[in-house]
Amino acid sequence: xxWFIWGLGALFYLVGFFQRVAPAVMxxxxxxxxxxxxxxxxxxxxxxxxxxVAMQIPTGILADTLGPRKxxxxxxxxxxxxxxxxxxxxxxxxxxxxxxxIGGSVAVAFVGLLKLSSAWFPKKFYAFVAGNALSIxxxxxxxxxxxxxxxxxxxNWRGVIFVTGLxxxxxxxxxWIFVRDWPQEKGYSEFEDTSPQNKTLSFKEIWVNLFxxxxxxxxxxxxxxxxxxxxxxxxxxxxxxxxxxxxxxxLSPNKxxxxxxxxxxxxxxxxxxxxxxxxxxxxxxxxxxxxxxSLTLGWVIILFIHNISFYPLAAILLMTGFFxxxxxxxxxxxxxxxxxxxxxxxxxxxxxxxxxxxxxxxxVVGKILDIHWTGEMVNGVRSYSIAAYExxxxxxxxxxxxxxxxxFFTKETYCRGIE
Numbered sequence: 001x002x003w004f005i006w007g008l009g010a011l012f013y014l015v016g017f018f019q020r021v022a023p024a025v026m027x028x029x030x031x032x033x034x035x036x037x038x039x040x041x042x043x044x045x046x047x048x049x050x051x052x053v054a055m056q057i058p059t060g061i062l063a064d065t066l067g068p069r070k071x072x073x074x075x076x077x078x079x080x081x082x083x084x085x086x087x088x089x090x091x092x093x094x095x096x097x098x099x100x101x102i103g104g105s106v107a108v109a110f111v112g113l114l115k116l117s118s119a120w121f122p123k124k125f126y127a128f129v130a131g132n133a134l135s136i137x138x139x140x141x142x143x144x145x146x147x148x149x150x151x152x153x154x155x156n157w158r159g160v161i162f163v164t165g166l167x168x169x170x171x172x173x174x175x176w177i178f179v180r181d182w183p184q185e186k187g188y189s190e191f192e193d194t195s196p197q198n199k200t201l202s203f204k205e206i207w208v209n210l211f212x213x214x215x216x217x218x219x220x221x222x223x224x225x226x227x228x229x230x231x232x233x234x235x236x237x238x239x240x241x242x243x244x245x246x247x248x249x250x251l252s253p254n255k256x257x258x259x260x261x262x263x264x265x266x267x268x269x270x271x272x273x274x275x276x277x278x279x280x281x282x283x284x285x286x287x288x289x290x291x292x293x294s295l296t297l298g299w300v301i302i303l304f305i306h307n308i309s310f311y312p313l314a315a316i317l318l319m320t321g322f323f324x325x326x327x328x329x330x331x332x333x334x335x336x337x338x339x340x341x342x343x344x345x346x347x348x349x350x351x352x353x354x355x356x357x358x359x360x361x362x363x364v365v366g367k368i369l370d371i372h373w374t375g376e377m378v379n380g381v382r383s384y385s386i387a388a389y390e391x392x393x394x395x396x397x398x399x400x401x402x403x404x405x406x407x408f409f410t411k412e413t414y415c416r417g418i419e
Contacts, residue, residue, distance in 0.1 A: 010136040012075065017140035018141065023238070024145070042366025063348070068115045072175045082101025084098075107351075119181060134328045216337050217337075218337035227355075228402055231356075235362050245260070282414055288407055291325070299397060337413055372384070
């Protein structure tokens with residue numbers, strides 16, 4: 001029953017990751033349909049992250065008060081409506097509003113899933129279950145690569161996105177019917193009753209909780225650190241990797257999508273591994289540092305070393321994605337760094353930091369590409385030189401290096417929470 005309840009929440013997280021990465025394989029179509037440049041495409045994709053980030057603190061607080069069932073149900077319904085709007089919009093404004101609705105609504109998925117994980121599983125399995133949540137989400141991201149491109153070649157992108165909107169609405173109905181916040185609500189009275197007496201917080205209490213979690217040293221550090229890791233992954237695999245690989249590694253869109261999916265597959269494997277390994281070792285910090293240094297070296301090779309053949313590049317992307325899975329440690333790490341009553345608030349704040357990476361990096365890379373555009377057009381769409389991409393990738397490398405440095409200043413929790 002625990003896995004079933006958790007699985008329905010995880011499916012919504014999968015949908016959110018699909019929507020997050022989908023623009024990567026439809027860059028040409030979106031630029032042509034909406035008559036936009038790289039800057040415009042970066043902004044369209046980033047609209048998802050703007051609302052996603054804005055919703056993280058409210059989501060964490062609501063998860064602590066209303067519970068995950070109501071949050072996940074409402075999120076599915078709004079996400080479904082936003083997806084349908086994006087699919088049918090004739091212009092940039094309507095499509096952008098659809099992306100805003102999608103981002104703001106799927107923002108509840110991960111924090112709600114973390115709350116279900118802590119309620120329905122033993123504490124000692126928390127990091128492992130959270131790692132599996134990341135894997136499920138990344139399956140959604142992988143499905144937005146080669147499989148989405150396959151269906152787009154048969155149908156058009158609007159039709160495929162329309163179907164995903166209907167599926168999301170159906171999932172909301174299933175969550176409302178089957179999901180409960182606590183085992184006691186399903187009749188499992190033998191479980192220890194750890195469910196809080198939820199109440200609506202006043203505006204003052206919300207800010208008090210927020211300032212409480214900020215006082216703990218690890219909170220702000222783990223706000224910044226995972227943003228660099230996820231920012232690189234989602235800026236490359238979620239938007240600019242496919243056009244870069246097509247134009248400068250001379251690959252077809254399908255092969256380029258396959259390569260970017262290697263990052264996500266590696267991360268899907270790495271998430272559960274790093275969660276399990278840190279639990280088993282009884283430490284968070286050394287594992288996190290080792291993973292971040294390794295993935296930083298991987299990005300140096302991917303972004304700045306050229307003439308790598310297909311299979312070696314696929315292996316490097318896979319390993320870089322695997323080490324990027326270490327970011328899942330952030331959530332167990334930060335929740336152990338504050339009292340349990342603030343777990344939802346600090347999870348929302350950390351997830352906000354995670355999404356700050358792609359939110360800032362995707363449009364910044366697009367802006368830098370347009371600044372260094374030489375005027376070349378291919379099939380009615382702007383084409384960018386290798387030098388333009390290298391300049392664009394510099395902010396990505398800067399943030400991930402900063403993440404590695406900041407990890408040395410975190411305080412080890414030894415997998416024990418604060419009472």
